[in-house]
Amino acid sequence: MNIAVGGLFHETNTFVALRTELPQFQRCALLRGGDIVDRYRGTEGTWGGIIDRAEALGVRLSPALYAEAVPGGVVEHASFLQLAEELVASLDAGADGILLVLHGAMVTSEEQDAEGWLLRRCRERFGPDVPIVCTIDLHANVSPEMVTLSHCLVGYDTYPHTDYYPRAVEAVDILHGILLGDLSPTSSLYKPSAMPAVQSMLTDAPPMNTLIDLAHRIEKEPGVVNVTITGGFPYADVYWAGMGFIVTTNGDPAGAKRRARDIGRAFEAMERQFAVTLPSPDEGVVLAKASNVYPVVLVDSSDNVGGGSSGDGTDVLAAILRHGLKPSVVMLADPEAVLAAIEAGIGGLLSTKVGGKTDRLHGDSVAIRGTVARLSDGHYRSERTGEPKYMGLTAVVDCDGVYIVLTTERVPAFDLAAIESVGLHLKHMRYIAVKGAVQWKSSYGRIARASVEVDAAGVTSASFRRFRYARLRSGMFPIER
Numbered sequence: 001m002n003i004a005v006g007g008l009f010h011e012t013n014t015f016v017a018l019r020t021e022l023p024q025f026q027r028c029a030l031l032r033g034g035d036i037v038d039r040y041r042g043t044e045g046t047w048g049g050i051i052d053r054a055e056a057l058g059v060r061l062s063p064a065l066y067a068e069a070v071p072g073g074v075v076e077h078a079s080f081l082q083l084a085e086e087l088v089a090s091l092d093a094g095a096d097g098i099l100l101v102l103h104g105a106m107v108t109s110e111e112q113d114a115e116g117w118l119l120r121r122c123r124e125r126f127g128p129d130v131p132i133v134c135t136i137d138l139h140a141n142v143s144p145e146m147v148t149l150s151h152c153l154v155g156y157d158t159y160p161h162t163d164y165y166p167r168a169v170e171a172v173d174i175l176h177g178i179l180l181g182d183l184s185p186t187s188s189l190y191k192p193s194a195m196p197a198v199q200s201m202l203t204d205a206p207p208m209n210t211l212i213d214l215a216h217r218i219e220k221e222p223g224v225v226n227v228t229i230t231g232g233f234p235y236a237d238v239y240w241a242g243m244g245f246i247v248t249t250n251g252d253p254a255g256a257k258r259r260a261r262d263i264g265r266a267f268e269a270m271e272r273q274f275a276v277t278l279p280s281p282d283e284g285v286v287l288a289k290a291s292n293v294y295p296v297v298l299v300d301s302s303d304n305v306g307g308g309s310s311g312d313g314t315d316v317l318a319a320i321l322r323h324g325l326k327p328s329v330v331m332l333a334d335p336e337a338v339l340a341a342i343e344a345g346i347g348g349l350l351s352t353k354v355g356g357k358t359d360r361l362h363g364d365s366v367a368i369r370g371t372v373a374r375l376s377d378g379h380y381r382s383e384r385t386g387e388p389k390y391m392g393l394t395a396v397v398d399c400d401g402v403y404i405v406l407t408t409e410r411v412p413a414f415d416l417a418a419i420e421s422v423g424l425h426l427k428h429m430r431y432i433a434v435k436g437a438v439q440w441k442s443s444y445g446r447i448a449r450a451s452v453e454v455d456a457a458g459v460t461s462a463s464f465r466r467f468r469y470a471r472l473r474s475g476m477f478p479i480e481r
């Protein structure tokens with residue numbers, strides 16, 4: 001048994017000014033053939049699960065191409081075409097089945113539904129019968145075309161995402177079952193007119209856990225292959241943005257449709273619980289200061305790098321400096337300031353303006369004055385998955401107890417190792433500013449004793465009124481209701 005594997009992974013924030021092009025993929029992951037297996041063997045992410053499970057089942061993997069970029073702006077269509085065409089062309093022509101690692105919310109400058117486009121090209125090359133199974137993110141904006149062109153879409157059941165590995169194992173098992181002739185999957189998608197903020201999608205807390213529990217109950221019913229709930233990615237102005245409920249059964253289209261509609265209606269009945277309102281940065285800092293347990297994580301979910309933002313939002317840093325919160329640590333993507341810190345050298349005095357430079361959507365640049373405490377080449381290893389990560393040249397500036405970590409690349413708040421790798425001990429901090437919405441909980445959540453989430457300026461704000469949408473379906477929650 002021979003499975004062709006590959007993928008194209010990007011969460012696209014259409015409100016980000018900067019386009020995503022080939023170099024952003026090259027800097028994150030652009031791997032071909034056996035390099036994919038070499039890089040991810042023994043890790044605990046999606047690829048680690050695929051590799052381990054295939055080996056355990058005695059299935060041969062034919063790796064094609066895998067490209068991933070840090071969430072960001074619209075993917076330049078020419079870059080997308082180059083990667084997507086190479087991926088499709090390099091999938092083994094003799095494969096019995098295809099397994100693709102996708103996000104599900106990729107948008108190009110010409111294509112709102114990039115994954116739908118990719119699957120269509122796969123079908124053009126391989127025909128309608130070769131089984132195609134895909135892993136997708138919980139934040140996928142699933143289109144009907146994605147569902148009809150694949151045999152099964154297996155989405156994460158967790159947010160923060162902690163089940164990449166078991167979902168990948170599940171996807172391999174489903175594809176294996178199809179190839180053995182045991183499974184004949186048929187899927188149905190229910191799309192409510194709803195696009196909740198990602199802050200409402202924590203899967204181990206209300207209201208989302210109610211839906212996940214329901215999905216797991218349905219998944220245990222005879223004949224049900226998979227139930228996937230996608231919360232959607234609301235920072236994409238595309239027609240199919242928003243939640244989706246996908247049920248895959250073993251050859252029972254009516255049963256898939258009925259169950260997908262049942263979960264969708266369960267959501268609709270509790271929709272209002274998915275509304276989110278947050279305090280301002282100054283209000284949040286006052287709340288953090290009132291805490292008597294530490295560290296307190298100050299969550300800037302409006303500049304959520306994991307959701308595509310610039311990572312140079314300054315509202316929270318400015319509030320921390322204004323209120324004198326220390327010892328504290330703030331990470332900021334600012335290549336220009338990194339170079340200034342390198343010029344000043346370790347122990348040198350740095351007086352410069354940081355952040356707020358990418359666009360006018362993430363606050364004003366903030367004047368800082370401090371000592372360069374540390375410089376780093378920016379390589380670190382995720383303590384969660386063991387995967388190697390890179391944040392570019394990095395400098396730590398000590399502004400009298402406010403430690404500002406300046407990075408060259410934008411760094412999602414996924415791993416404690418990013419900050420710990422530059423010699424700062426997070427447990428010794430009283431206040432930790434985190435640019436993330438929910439995923440930070442899987443790392444920073446393990447050391448946080450308290451957290452305060454604020455609504456600052458930024459392209460991942462929970463206040464959708466900050467954004468101008470033009471392509472959404474009508475009647476969307478919470479914008480129109």
Ligand SMILES: [Zn+2]
Binds near residue numbers: 137138139161
């Ligand atoms: Zn996600």
